Amino acid sequence: MNSNRKCIIVGTLCMxxxxxSTAAGAGSEQESPLTFFGWSDQHVQVDGSGEHLIPAIxxxxxxxxxxxxxTVGGVVEKPAFVFGLGDITEWPSRAALDTYEQLxxxxxxxxxxxxxxxxxxxGLSPTTTVLDWLARRHGGLRYTFEKSGVVFVALxxxxxxxxxxxAQPISKPALDYLRKTLxxxxxxxxxxxxxxxxxxxxxxxxxxxxxxxxxNVILVLGGHYHKAVVSQYxxxxxxxxxxxxxxxxxxxxxxxxxxxxxxxxxxxxxxxxWATEKPRILDxxxxxxxxxxxx
Numbered sequence: 001m002n003s004n005r006k007c008i009i010v011g012t013l014c015m016x017x018x019x020x021s022t023a024a025g026a027g028s029e030q031e032s033p034l035t036f037f038g039w040s041d042q043h044v045q046v047d048g049s050g051e052h053l054i055p056a057i058x059x060x061x062x063x064x065x066x067x068x069x070x071t072v073g074g075v076v077e078k079p080a081f082v083f084g085l086g087d088i089t090e091w092p093s094r095a096a097l098d099t100y101e102q103l104x105x106x107x108x109x110x111x112x113x114x115x116x117x118x119x120x121x122x123g124l125s126p127t128t129t130v131l132d133w134l135a136r137r138h139g140g141l142r143y144t145f146e147k148s149g150v151v152f153v154a155l156x157x158x159x160x161x162x163x164x165x166x167a168q169p170i171s172k173p174a175l176d177y178l179r180k181t182l183x184x185x186x187x188x189x190x191x192x193x194x195x196x197x198x199x200x201x202x203x204x205x206x207x208x209x210x211x212x213x214x215x216n217v218i219l220v221l222g223g224h225y226h227k228a229v230v231s232q233y234x235x236x237x238x239x240x241x242x243x244x245x246x247x248x249x250x251x252x253x254x255x256x257x258x259x260x261x262x263x264x265x266x267x268x269x270x271x272x273x274w275a276t277e278k279p280r281i282l283d284x285x286x287x288x289x290x291x292x293x294x295x
Contacts, residue, residue, distance in 0.1 A: 034148035040085035040223025041243035048095030059269030085223035086117025086196035149289025198222030199238035
């Protein structure tokens with residue numbers, strides 16, 4: 001075999017090995033960011049009136065492809081799901097639940113995950129209508145799922161109406177579930193904890209954060225107080241999701257998780273614009289997913 005032919009064969013083999021190496025490397029990283037939408041406190045009325053949710057849902061359905069602000073960059077990708085953080089109903093009547101179920105299963109184009117809020121329990125006139133529906137739908141009131149290498153903990157927390165105070169502790173059963181669940185998550189795997197109470201409403205914050213242990217909790221989501229707010233406590237990022245109820249500003253939050261960056265930015269669907277106030281926007285570096293397993 002002459003020297004020129006040897007060079008050609010060796011060069012071809014080298015290029016093939018480089019291509020294989022590149023492909024293998026690409027497979028070990030998150031192929032694209034994980035995008036999902038968040039909202040809370042939908043408050044479908046006792047008689048089943050839920051028309052105020054329709055503009056929010058229609059905006060969610062059509063937002064993919066819209067450009068983010070220049071500070072974020074890129075465009076909104078198709079969301080993997082929508083996360084609702086409780087107070088689905090004003091009071092958990094069958095009519096209110098039926099309306100919500102129809103809207104998220106027939107009108108909304110994406111999977112929906114929900115956590116019960118204090119209104120869904122029924123207050124001083126409790127009923128299990130919404131709680132039973134959530135348990136059937138998700139396998140429990142507290143549950144865990146994974147998307148694109150990120151673990152999501154949907155954390156229902158019991159609410160004590162006799163305290164007559166919107167600020168409450170995360171309940172002991174919820175903390176126990178959180179400790180046991182996070183102890184099983186592989187080291188370094190990113191975790192998002194979602195519960196109805198927002199940062200400002202949680203009265204046992206230290207006990208709550210202590211329950212994370214050594215888990216890589218990149219974000220805590222809450223609702224309850226109806227407005228989009230960003231907070232930080234002991235190095236943990238808290239994002240409060242907005243409400244679509246008629247007196248609200250008319251927003252939901254768009255969240256994007258990539259290999260090393262977390263963005264949460266409210267979108268005002270009534271005015272067709274992104275939030276611009278820095279205290280309401282989260283854009284931070286994280287230790288995010290390395291290997292994406294799209295589910």
